[in-house]
Amino acid sequence: MTQLGQYPPARHVIVHISDTHLLAEGRPLYGAVPVEQRLAELMARLEAGPIRPNAVVFTGDLADLGEPDAYRRLRAIIEPSVDRLGAELVWVMGNHDERAQYSSLLFDEQPSDAPQDRVHMVDGVRIISLDTTVPGYHHGEISGEQLEWLAGVLAEPAPHGSVLAVHHPPVPTPLEVMAVLELHDQPALAAVLEGTDVRIILGGHLHYSTHSTFAGIPVSVAAATCYTLDLGAEAGRLLSGVDGGQSFDVVHLYDNQVVTSTIPAAAFPEVTGFSTQYRPMIEALTPHQRLEQLSSKASTFNLNEAAASGA
Numbered sequence: 001m002t003q004l005g006q007y008p009p010a011r012h013v014i015v016h017i018s019d020t021h022l023l024a025e026g027r028p029l030y031g032a033v034p035v036e037q038r039l040a041e042l043m044a045r046l047e048a049g050p051i052r053p054n055a056v057v058f059t060g061d062l063a064d065l066g067e068p069d070a071y072r073r074l075r076a077i078i079e080p081s082v083d084r085l086g087a088e089l090v091w092v093m094g095n096h097d098e099r100a101q102y103s104s105l106l107f108d109e110q111p112s113d114a115p116q117d118r119v120h121m122v123d124g125v126r127i128i129s130l131d132t133t134v135p136g137y138h139h140g141e142i143s144g145e146q147l148e149w150l151a152g153v154l155a156e157p158a159p160h161g162s163v164l165a166v167h168h169p170p171v172p173t174p175l176e177v178m179a180v181l182e183l184h185d186q187p188a189l190a191a192v193l194e195g196t197d198v199r200i201i202l203g204g205h206l207h208y209s210t211h212s213t214f215a216g217i218p219v220s221v222a223a224a225t226c227y228t229l230d231l232g233a234e235a236g237r238l239l240s241g242v243d244g245g246q247s248f249d250v251v252h253l254y255d256n257q258v259v260t261s262t263i264p265a266a267a268f269p270e271v272t273g274f275s276t277q278y279r280p281m282i283e284a285l286t287p288h289q290r291l292e293q294l295s296s297k298a299s300t301f302n303l304n305e306a307a308a309s310g311a
Helices: 034-047 068-085 097-109 144-154 188-195 275-286 287-294 300-309
Strands: 014-015 055-058 088-092 116-122 124-130 160-163 196-201 210-214 217-221 246-253 258-264
Touching: 014 124, 034 068, 055 068, 055 124, 055 160, 055 196, 068 088, 068 097, 088 097, 088 116, 088 124, 124 144, 144 188, 188 210, 196 246, 196 258, 217 258, 275 287, 287 300
Parallel strands: 014 055, 055 088, 124 160, 160 196, 196 217
Antiparallel strands: 014 246, 116 124, 210 217, 246 258
C-alpha cells in the first residue's frame, strides 16, 4: 500500500479499553446501564472497523462486584472477538475486581490473593500488567516487592520497548474527590521507571479520557465503557456519572513516537465521507497531483465537496 504522508505505518497498534464493570446475569449497572450490551456492541464496532491491533488491553474494573459470573460473561464476549482480530489479550486488575476470582476465572489458575502482575511479549513489545489495587479499598498502592519485581523486569530493554498497564494512573485529576482514590507514593514508581524503555503508561479508573506525562513518559487514560464522569457537570455536583461519552483508545507505536486516539464506543450518523474505492485512485496520483487534488481549495475535488455541503 502506498504511503500517503511522511510517516510509515505504526510498527505496533494497541487497543486500550477500560472499566467495563460487568455484573452477573447480565444485570444493568445501577439498574440503568446495559453494560454487557454496550461492551458487545463496542467489540462488534471494533471488529467491523479498519483497526487490526497487535494487542487489546483492558485496564481494570472488569467486573463491578467481582462476581464469578461477571468474569465468565466477560470472557465469552471478549476472547472470541480478540481471537478474530488476531490480537493478544491483556487483562489488568482494577479496584472493583477481586484477585481470587480474577486469577482463577480469567487465567484458569488456582485462586490467588497475591498481586496480579504479569508480562506479555507481543511482537517485540513488552506489555507489563501491574496490579495497583489494595484489597478491600478503592485507592491504589504498589508494594516495595512489586517495585523490586518491576525494576527487575525493566533491567533488560525489550526489542521494541515496554508498555506499562495499570488501573490507577499516576496523574493529577481535577475531580478532587477522585484524588482521594489515586495511586499512592507515586515518586517511588517514578524512581523505578526513569531511564527505562517504558514508552507509554496506560490507565483507567477515572472514567474519563485524559493524557499527561509521568517520569517523562506519556500517560494515556481511557474512559470507561460503562458510564463516564462528567467534568463539565453543574457546580452543585461533587461527582456526576453519566450514561454517555463512553469510548476506547487506540495506541500507535512508531519507531520514535507514540500517538493515542480516542474513539467513541458507538458510531454517530455520518454526514460526509468517502468510500475506500477512492484509495486506488489516490495512490495512482503522483505526490504533487495528490497535493493539488486534496489540498488545493481550488481543485475540482474540493470545489465539488464545498458545493455538496451547501457552502
